[in-house]
Amino acid sequence: MSVSVFDIFRVGIGPSSSHTVGPMRAAVRFSKELIAKGLDKDTHRIWVDLMGSLGATGIGHATDTAFQLGLMGILPANVDLDAAPGILEGIKKNHKLTLASGKTIDFDPSRDIILSPEKIAIYHTNAMHIIAQDADGKVLLSRRYYSVGGGFIVESDPNDFDKVSEAKETVHTKPQPYPVTTAADLIGWCEKTGLSIPEIVRANERVWWETDEKINEQLDYLWSVMKDCVARGLKHEGIMPGPLKVKRRAKQMYERLDFENRSLNDPLAVLDWVNAFAFAANEENACGGRVVTAPTNGAAGVIPAVLHYYMKFIDSADIQGVRDFLLTAGQIGILYKENASISGAEVGCQGEVGVACSMAAGGLAQVLGATPQQVENAAEIGMEHNLGMTCDPVAGQVQIPCIERNAVAAVKAVNAARLALLGDGHHYVSLDQVILTMLKTGLDMQMQYKETSRGGLAVTVVEC
Template identity: 55%
Template sequence: MALSIFDIFKIGIGPSSSHTVGPMWAGHRFLNDLREKGILDSISSVRVGLYGSLALTGKGHSTDKAAILGLAGYRPDGVDPDIADQAFEDIVNTGVMKLAGERDIPFNYDHQMVFHFGEELEHPNGMRIYASDKNGIVVYYKTYLSVGGGFVVCADEFNSKDKQNGTDSPVDDVPSIPYSFKNAAELLQLCEQHKLTIAELVMANEKVLAGGDEEQVSANIDAIWDVMRNCIDRGLRMEGELPVSNMKRRASSMHQQLMANPEAMLKDHFSIMDWVTLFAMAVNEENACGGRVVTAPTNGAAGIIPAVLAYYTRFIDGADHKGVRDFIATSAAIGMLYKMNATISGAEAGCQAEVGSACSMAAGALAAVMGGNVHQVENAAEIGMEHNLGMTCDPIGGLVQVPCIERNGMAAIKAITATRMAMRGDGNHEVSLDSCIETMYRTGLDLQSKYRETSQGGLAVFAKPQCVA
């Protein structure tokens, strides 16, 4: 099936696309199944089992909260982040869940939310949901795999290699698109053959996917940018501590420092780097706090594309609304290449699959809106990934905080550098984006599981607190 811009960029809540957004969608899909089978009204209890990385880092990523709220009828794109915590605590404290938002059933967190440590299903991010009738007999259960970026597939879909289906969109209803591509080489060839930019090609596909409603597509893209912008703005304002770790939020004080000394912009040639870093950190602090974010392509890497896009709108002469839409469409096309040919899941291939993919997407998109030809765009995207290869996922405490927040700032800067390198050339280069994507995937498969979002290696194990005199 064809991937859409809105499969890559999904509005949801933090802190993790695979551990929060995906499990909430799984709950939603499970309810749909119960409805379709006509048994929703007869269900007296539900039970959730978390496996692999969802068990190991599920608490830190709020996987339990997400799965339960999903079964209670909340959706990632609709739930108000400000009430999600309270809604979850109410269910845990009262022992009562409103199944599908319709009918109260008992829910004992200690017995009905089970963390299967050390057990894994078909994918590192596995979960199983059971529904029982009034006699306690399991009448339906389903296995879901959260394959990154908020995409959730059933075990049978995963085994049939239909790894592209996300959320709850039915596979059979998707119309065929005019410009189908499987890899970067085909994408470039189509662009050249039809004299289209990548953004134009993707928008033509998207129009068909939206039933011909181009205005709706543009409105949906604008909505994505609105959420990203609001996320930056809120992250710049909010003070206090990050959840669980109680580490201080830093974006707000960094923002105040930069605002207090605007002349520095004129003297310090690198001060724009501070702003770009700040934009990314603001988003990722919001993500860590469970705020409203856009998967780009994941929550852990959610700050990079907004930061580079904010760099474009605020610091590049001639930046305009069309450029913003083109940026989002181009970056989505590059994200589709990773999704189709590799993975965007840190649990599958380490942080290179999340932050590396986002860096690549941002670099290519920036090259496009800076006037680069399709080969320069592909070159920028390739550089953006090449220098993230091998990057492990080792979040301290299973929280999407360290190294994630700073890492987004670093990757946003790296994306801009990648674009600038590509724009100095003519698009000819040694390593193709396709081979770089394949290298990322194969490298990810070679990584020991302790470096793939299990918090059992790297910084998660060896980092020691730094004493400040």
């Protein structure tokens, strides 16, 4: 496979990987091409058509603001979250935007960001078409990008926007020692070599990242971003952005747990801790904070919550365990990305929170001492009981049901790992079978349940 664990886990900003991180990366790519071709000098105006799901829920997911920052050459991993609101306010007021080359163009967000939810592209519903024009209206550059989930973007053929020349964001081409296409391949390599799942994954990543030090550095960085995200979420309070006026709850949950020292006198308090960690990460995401896509922003609370559970409640937990957890979970995420989808707009929430649950279950089982077969079993359980889950964010905000759903999935992942550890690794449904089932279920799902805000809770819950 050509996807790395570090493509699945990316540092991004909230609230959505497909609607915020992907469009921001697409805008950066467009802007870079414009500058590289010297076309920025004659550019007078740039506008974008946000189609399908991007048009339907783009405003609630901050696609508009991510697009503007992306045009300026700012990537999700290095956006200054304190400065961004001021920059965006300036663009809105002055109708001017400065590209990374220093060239300033006319840009009026209300005129130049067009929402077209009714336009459904053949390749993928998350399509965005960007056009640069000179002062006479002549088109200088016209590109269409598809944001296919998890922050991944795919560029269309410039001569036929419904076709893509390369369906994957392939950046890694060197062959790996243990090629893995399916979960069966992964288990097969473990059986053949006697290596554990994270050892197999690490050996494959080493081809691309050269040394274990570099791999560890990246894994530790991801963990530090997750820790910061949870820490901020446990500190902040107030109302989240958007029309729903949802109150942040993580701080209150945490203070109650900490004050009452509930882990000592309530045998189920551990569930409350997992819930608080997940709420913290997802509330940060909903507020546009810095998160790790795991595998997406909407599902960015599950893995940090389960990792915090591991560090707080498992005596043998250490940084090496965190690394093994992330390598195992990342590989499971790659299997879903390559064989099915991690896009709520394509397969519903089973492809986001369901996949996160599966990844976390496998990662936790690994660091609790599971065999490769038990890890595969844990990951399979994590998805089996999320099959069919729709994506229906109320008011297009990644808040309801998303935040609570991450907490429920994190607890479910802990349970899935424990269930797998109680068995001997033999099970009836394989991880490959459940991945295929998830894909088929997602393809059969009616469009209104796939991140359109036109079905499910999004229509039965009335906005106040």
